[in-house]
Amino acid sequence: MPELPDVERFKTYLDATALHQRIDDVHVENARILDGVSASRLRDVLKGHSLEKSWRHGKYLFVRLDGVEKDEGNTGSDTGSNKDHDRPVLAFHFGMTGSLSYFKDLSDAPEHDRLRLDFDNGYHLSFDNQRMLGRVRLIADPEKFIADQKLGPDALAPDLDRKTFESRLAGRRGRLKSVLMNQKLVSGIGNITADEILFQARLHPETPIDSLSEESRKALWREMRNVLKTYVERGAGSGDYSDLPRSYLLHAREEGASCPRCNGKIRKFTTAGRSGYFCPACQPAPE
C-alpha cells in the first residue's frame, strides 16, 4: 500500500498523535523489521526520549528524536551534542503493507504489530507491517542516508522543477513505468501512482523513456505533480481514495473495466513483475 500519498498521511497522523511524549518502553515484536540496529540498542536509544519532528522523503518517514532527559554523566559540558543533527532519527519504510497505529488500549493493537512504543500518557504507537517487507532504522544523518541509498529527490519537493526532473531522466533507456518507479531518479512513485500518472498523461507504460517528445515530457511532469497532489489531498485522513476524481484510473483497476475517460476497455499488463493497468485507446502504444 504505502506510496508517497500514504506515507504523507502517516506523517500527518504521527504529527497529530505521537509527538512530544516521553517514551517509557519499546517492544520489538519481530526483529526482522529492524535494519542496522538491534532491538536492545533501539530500546536504549528511545527510552526516556520523545519524537519531536517528522518529515517524508519519497516513501520514507523520518522522525527526529529529542532528549527529554540528558544522558547520565553528560550534563556539564555542552559540546554541541544538543544540535539537531546530533539527535538520532527513526526511519520508517513500510514495504508493500503497513501503517502506523496510535491507540490506548492494548487490545486495539494492530494484528501485525512489529514495533511498539509506549508513551507516558498511556498511549502506544505501533508499526504495523503484515508482510514484513518494511524496515525500521535508526540513523544518525538522514541526509547521508538518502545519499547512501542514492535516492532521488522527493517527487513533490517544492524545489524540484521540471528541468531538474527531466535532467534526471535524461540518458535513461528503460520503459516509462519502470523509470517512474525507480526511486533513485525520483522518490515516492509506486505501482498505483505510476499507472495513474501515465493514464492522466496519456502515455503508454512501456514507452521507451528516451523516445518521449518534448510535449510528452511536459505532460509527464505536469501529471506527476497533479496526480500525487490529488492523491495526497483526497486520501488525507482516511486513506480511502474512493473520493478521487471520476476520471481517475484508480476506480478502474481491473481487466476489462471501462475506461473512466473513453469507455474503452482497461487492460492488465505486467512490467518488472508488477501488474498494472492502462487504457490502450487513451494510451496508444509507441510507434
Add this chain to the structure above:
DNA sequence: CCTATAGCCTGACGGC
C-alpha cells in the same frame, strides 16, 4: 555503467 528478473514475506482470495 545500465536494465531486467528472481526472491523475500505473510495472508486473502478464487477455483476446484
Add this chain to the structure above:
DNA sequence: TGCCGTCAGGCTATAG
C-alpha cells in the same frame, strides 16, 4: 470444507 495456486500500493541482490 479444505487445499492450492496466485497475487499483492516494494526493494534488493544478482544476472545479462
